[in-house]
Amino acid sequence: MHIDYLMFDRYHIWHPYTSMTNPLPSYPVISALGYELILSNGRRLVDGMSSWWAAIHGYNHPVINQAMNDQISRMSHVMFGGITHYPAIELCQRLVALTPSGLDCVFLSDSGSVAVEVAMKMALQYWQARGKPRHKFLALRQGYHGDTFGAMSVSDPDNSMHQLYQDYLPKHLFVNSLQRRFGEIWRDGDELELSRIIAANHAYLTAVILEPIVQGAGGMYFYHPNYLKIARKLCDQYELLLIADEIATGFGRTGEWFACNHAGISPDIICLGKALTGGTMTLSATLTCRNVAETISKGDAGCFMHGPTFMGNPLACAAANASISLLEDESWRTRVDTIATQLRTGLLPLVNNKHVRDVRILGAIGVVETKLPIAISALQSWFVNQGVWIRPFSRYIYLMPPYIIDSEAMQRLLCAISSALNCEKFFVTPDKY
Numbered sequence: 001m002h003i004d005y006l007m008f009d010r011y012h013i014w015h016p017y018t019s020m021t022n023p024l025p026s027y028p029v030i031s032a033l034g035y036e037l038i039l040s041n042g043r044r045l046v047d048g049m050s051s052w053w054a055a056i057h058g059y060n061h062p063v064i065n066q067a068m069n070d071q072i073s074r075m076s077h078v079m080f081g082g083i084t085h086y087p088a089i090e091l092c093q094r095l096v097a098l099t100p101s102g103l104d105c106v107f108l109s110d111s112g113s114v115a116v117e118v119a120m121k122m123a124l125q126y127w128q129a130r131g132k133p134r135h136k137f138l139a140l141r142q143g144y145h146g147d148t149f150g151a152m153s154v155s156d157p158d159n160s161m162h163q164l165y166q167d168y169l170p171k172h173l174f175v176n177s178l179q180r181r182f183g184e185i186w187r188d189g190d191e192l193e194l195s196r197i198i199a200a201n202h203a204y205l206t207a208v209i210l211e212p213i214v215q216g217a218g219g220m221y222f223y224h225p226n227y228l229k230i231a232r233k234l235c236d237q238y239e240l241l242l243i244a245d246e247i248a249t250g251f252g253r254t255g256e257w258f259a260c261n262h263a264g265i266s267p268d269i270i271c272l273g274k275a276l277t278g279g280t281m282t283l284s285a286t287l288t289c290r291n292v293a294e295t296i297s298k299g300d301a302g303c304f305m306h307g308p309t310f311m312g313n314p315l316a317c318a319a320a321n322a323s324i325s326l327l328e329d330e331s332w333r334t335r336v337d338t339i340a341t342q343l344r345t346g347l348l349p350l351v352n353n354k355h356v357r358d359v360r361i362l363g364a365i366g367v368v369e370t371k372l373p374i375a376i377s378a379l380q381s382w383f384v385n386q387g388v389w390i391r392p393f394s395r396y397i398y399l400m401p402p403y404i405i406d407s408e409a410m411q412r413l414l415c416a417i418s419s420a421l422n423c424e425k426f427f428v429t430p431d432k433y
């Protein structure tokens, strides 16, 4: 890419979570196809990130492209107030059918963070409509729910953005991280803190909000499904709403359609995003049960008070319909299982490396947690030179490749990680960003 463009990018354009004065480098991508990103210098990178959980079918998928082209020729967008259309109706029918039972009323919005805001506002309006206004949420430490204010307020209070905005953010309650891992043997008593906090505070609580099974950006941790079962039971017992943020985990990533399926539970509200459109368009959905929707509608406001300009965007809905149609034959299960096997073979032995604290694998997610923070810029550049796209953060090098990846490309990702762990320089001088 012409150097002027890159200079403009560096001096004028914000990129996520990096400085405007000393930014981490940005690599110019000119196209993407299947599991590859193609840089402007012609270099092809095997994608290990699915563009942050989203591009599950890889890039430029002909079925999604065709559906989007067909939709563009009819209409890209039309307002949703007082208007409806087939792409949204078809999508909502699919979501009601696919998600855990009882989630029958769908609210479409723009991004994951907004889906979480919508979920929180639904819970608040639900209690208001019941004539018992409540304002506190219970969330998990090491959780992450997005970057908008409501979402930040229920994300980890120590390692997220709470300190920066603490005088502005509402204060909620937090349960310490759930120690028992996915796959470990459950011990009675593991759930005590969760039960204790709910029992002591239920009278003030609107809802429990959590990322089911996988805590993503807050530490890539996989917890035992029994926590979810118990959270569901406690929410029933104390009449609290349970909000499942499946923005990262939805659509097969963990080996089930939704992470809640590992525990066989239905939340009262679920948030979906990221892979909803196969990573092509920004779209999210917040689904709730009829009881919540009807209670809100019977309240003083008479309706739910949210209505984004691009609600139900037909082009995004068409992409989502095509993406889900690609999942419907369930062949993704075999692909995710195959990726899981490759991740186990390639990553588990790395636990013996002196830089590694832990290795965890669930479905098509593989995580190497290092002992020291990583020199992101240096490691990123080294990965690019190896022909792979892996973006570590903090102490985590992780893979969540597109489901269509083949074993040779997987091998390249795994070899790159294993070789990187033998380079001292990546684990001594973390970037300040």
Ligand code: PMP
Pocket: 111, 112, 113, 114, 116, 144, 145, 146, 147, 211, 216, 217, 245, 246, 247, 248, 273, 274
């Ligand atoms: N919830 C979870 C669990 C997420 O992983 C993310 C995104 N990383 C969000 C919410 C926010 O989604 P978005 O970035 O689309 O606003």
